[in-house]
Amino acid sequence: MFSFLFAFKNFEKNFRFFAPFSLFATLFFLILTIPAIINSPLDYQQSNAVKIMYVHVPAAWMSLIIYTLMAMFNISAFVWKNPFFYLIARAIAPVGAMFTFITLATGSIWGKPIWGAWWVWDARLTSVLILFFLYLGYIILLNSFDDLHKGEKIAAIISIVGFINVPLIKFSVEYWNSLHQPASILRSGGISIHSTMLYPLLLTFGLYFSYFIFISLIKVKSEILLKKRR
Numbered sequence: 001m002f003s004f005l006f007a008f009k010n011f012e013k014n015f016r017f018f019a020p021f022s023l024f025a026t027l028f029f030l031i032l033t034i035p036a037i038i039n040s041p042l043d044y045q046q047s048n049a050v051k052i053m054y055v056h057v058p059a060a061w062m063s064l065i066i067y068t069l070m071a072m073f074n075i076s077a078f079v080w081k082n083p084f085f086y087l088i089a090r091a092i093a094p095v096g097a098m099f100t101f102i103t104l105a106t107g108s109i110w111g112k113p114i115w116g117a118w119w120v121w122d123a124r125l126t127s128v129l130i131l132f133f134l135y136l137g138y139i140i141l142l143n144s145f146d147d148l149h150k151g152e153k154i155a156a157i158i159s160i161v162g163f164i165n166v167p168l169i170k171f172s173v174e175y176w177n178s179l180h181q182p183a184s185i186l187r188s189g190g191i192s193i194h195s196t197m198l199y200p201l202l203l204t205f206g207l208y209f210s211y212f213i214f215i216s217l218i219k220v221k222s223e224i225l226l227k228k229r230r
Contacts, residue, residue: 056102
């Protein structure tokens with residue numbers, strides 16, 4: 001899907017359709033998400049604090065999805081020698097960093113009333129912090145070389161090696177002692193969260209994903225124009 005969406009020879013055509021479509025989808029999901037979160041039930045232990053989950057969890061999903069895509073585009077750039085893949089990876093990296101920051105910030109806010117601490121150095125939190133630094137390191141490396149192509153290659157290697165952190169984040173609560181609760185949706189035993197809470201979660205994910213597509217298309221378009229001026 002992403003290869004088709006961002007294919008260079010079709011990009012202008014795809015942009016004219018998918019940019020307004022993804023913007024419309026973002027607004028559509030936003031209209032549905034806000035009342036769904038407001039009207040979602042309170043948790044018997046966490047009360048209103050549970051509603052932070054609807055911002056936190058989909059942001060965490062997005063941070064992992066975008067990093068995986070970034071690594072895949074960089075691998076594709078190496079394999080097929082196509083610089084357009086480097087350009088896409090460069091464009092989506094700041095969006096991934098933003099979602100990772102949201103994950104860390106909302107996790108800290110959620111953790112204070114539940115755990116009694118803003119931060120603990122457990123496996124899940126530490127590995128997500130490492131993910132944030134991987135995003136920042138990738139972005140900094142891209143802009144640290146006069147030779148843009150050299151910077152893209154070095155940054156790409158870092159992003160590909162750093163991908164090992166993605167499964168570590170996913171399985172950290174299963175293989176190490178952690179205050180963080182285990183997965184409630186993507187788990188071998190099936191979904192364990194009630195549908196009244198699952199619905200707002202999925203709506204927020206739809207909102208985030210639509211926003212990601214829209215912003216990514218805009219950023220890729222900007223990167224193309226910037227590259228033409230150089």
